[in-house]
Amino acid sequence: MDRKFKKIVLDNSDIIVEKWMDEINSLKNSNYSSSVTDELLESTNQEFVNIIFSSIKNEGETQQIKAFAEKLINLGWQVSYITDGLQVFRRVTIDFILSQSDQIDTRYISELLQSVDKWVEPVIRQLVNEYSGNWENILSLQRRALQELSAPLIPVMDNITVMPLVGTIDTERAKLIMENLLNGVIQHNSEVVLIDITGVPVVDTMVAHHIVQAAEAVRLVGATCILVGIRPEIAQTIVNLGIDLGKFPTKSSLRKGFIKALELTNRKVVNVGDEDDAVEQLVDSLGGE
Structure with missing residues (x-):
C-alpha cells in the first residue's frame, strides 16, 4: 500500500506542491520569514518542497538536507520553519490522497497515515538534528571568539x-x-x-x-x-x-x-x-x- 500512496504523490506532485506553497506562504508573517524578501522566501520554499519530494523518491538522501539546514541557519530562520513546513506537507498530502479515493475506511486511513509519517519523520529528524548541530557549532565558535577577545594582551x-x-x-x-x-x-x-x-x-x-x-x-x-x-x-x-x-x-x-x-x-x-x-x-x- 505504501508504494501505491507514493505513486499517487509523485504522479500528482505539481498539485500537492501548489497546495503546499499556498499554505506555507500564508505563514510568511511568522518570525522565521519576517526579515527576508518575498523572492528569497519563494525560492527557499521551493527548495524545501523539492527536498521533501527528493527524500520520498530517494530514501536515505542526506546531502541536500544538510546543505538546506546550513542555509536556514545562515538566513537566521527559526527551526519552526522546518516543523511548520513538514506539518503542512503532511496535512496537504493526506487530504489530497483521501480526495482521490472512492473507498475510505479505518484501515485505509491508518495505512495512509503510517506511510506519510514514514516519509516525513526521517526528514524532520535529520533537518532538526542538522540545524541543531550546526547551530551549536556556531555558538561554540562564537563563544571561543568572545573568550579570546574578552582578555586581549x-x-x-x-x-x-x-x-x-x-x-x-x-x-x-x-x-x-x-x-x-x-x-x-x-x-x-x-x-x-x-x-x-x-x-x-x-x-x-x-x-x-x-x-x-x-x-x-x-x-x-x-x-x-x-x-x-x-x-x-x-x-x-x-x-x-x-x-x-x-x-x-x-x-x-x-x-x-x-x-x-x-x-x-x-x-x-x-x-x-x-x-x-x-x-x-x-x-x-x-x-x-
Missing part, C-alpha cells in the same frame, strides 16, 4: 604590553585574564603590563581580589603590573572595601600609566624641536653618546 612597545578590560569580570573570565597575562608576559618578554579597567563598570571585592591576584602572578614571573583607569568612584569603592592595592602602581589614565611604564623601562617621553634637537634628545633618552 596587546604589545604596544618593546617590553610593554596593555590588557584593556571591558565589561563585567566574573570568576571564569578572571581565570582567562590570569592565563592570558602570564602567557603574554612570557611570549612578549614583557617587563611592564598595564591593566586598563576603564571599561569595567563595577569593581567590587571579588573583582579587586582577581586583579590583585593577577598583578601578583605577573610579579612572580618577573614583570611589573600597573593598574590604570581608576575612576574616582572606583577609587572610593576600593578605599571603602579596605582593599590593599599598594603592592603595585596605579594610575588614573592609560596615558599616565604608559608614561610610568616608560620610566620603569628606562625610557621617557620627550618634546622634539628641530631635527637636530630631536636626534640629540632621542640619543639622550636612550642613554647614548
Whole structure:
C-alpha cells in the first residue's frame, strides 16, 4: 500500500506542491520569514518542497538536507520553519490522497497515515538534528571568539604590553585574564603590563581580589603590573572595601600609566624641536653618546 500512496504523490506532485506553497506562504508573517524578501522566501520554499519530494523518491538522501539546514541557519530562520513546513506537507498530502479515493475506511486511513509519517519523520529528524548541530557549532565558535577577545594582551612597545578590560569580570573570565597575562608576559618578554579597567563598570571585592591576584602572578614571573583607569568612584569603592592595592602602581589614565611604564623601562617621553634637537634628545633618552 505504501508504494501505491507514493505513486499517487509523485504522479500528482505539481498539485500537492501548489497546495503546499499556498499554505506555507500564508505563514510568511511568522518570525522565521519576517526579515527576508518575498523572492528569497519563494525560492527557499521551493527548495524545501523539492527536498521533501527528493527524500520520498530517494530514501536515505542526506546531502541536500544538510546543505538546506546550513542555509536556514545562515538566513537566521527559526527551526519552526522546518516543523511548520513538514506539518503542512503532511496535512496537504493526506487530504489530497483521501480526495482521490472512492473507498475510505479505518484501515485505509491508518495505512495512509503510517506511510506519510514514514516519509516525513526521517526528514524532520535529520533537518532538526542538522540545524541543531550546526547551530551549536556556531555558538561554540562564537563563544571561543568572545573568550579570546574578552582578555586581549596587546604589545604596544618593546617590553610593554596593555590588557584593556571591558565589561563585567566574573570568576571564569578572571581565570582567562590570569592565563592570558602570564602567557603574554612570557611570549612578549614583557617587563611592564598595564591593566586598563576603564571599561569595567563595577569593581567590587571579588573583582579587586582577581586583579590583585593577577598583578601578583605577573610579579612572580618577573614583570611589573600597573593598574590604570581608576575612576574616582572606583577609587572610593576600593578605599571603602579596605582593599590593599599598594603592592603595585596605579594610575588614573592609560596615558599616565604608559608614561610610568616608560620610566620603569628606562625610557621617557620627550618634546622634539628641530631635527637636530630631536636626534640629540632621542640619543639622550636612550642613554647614548
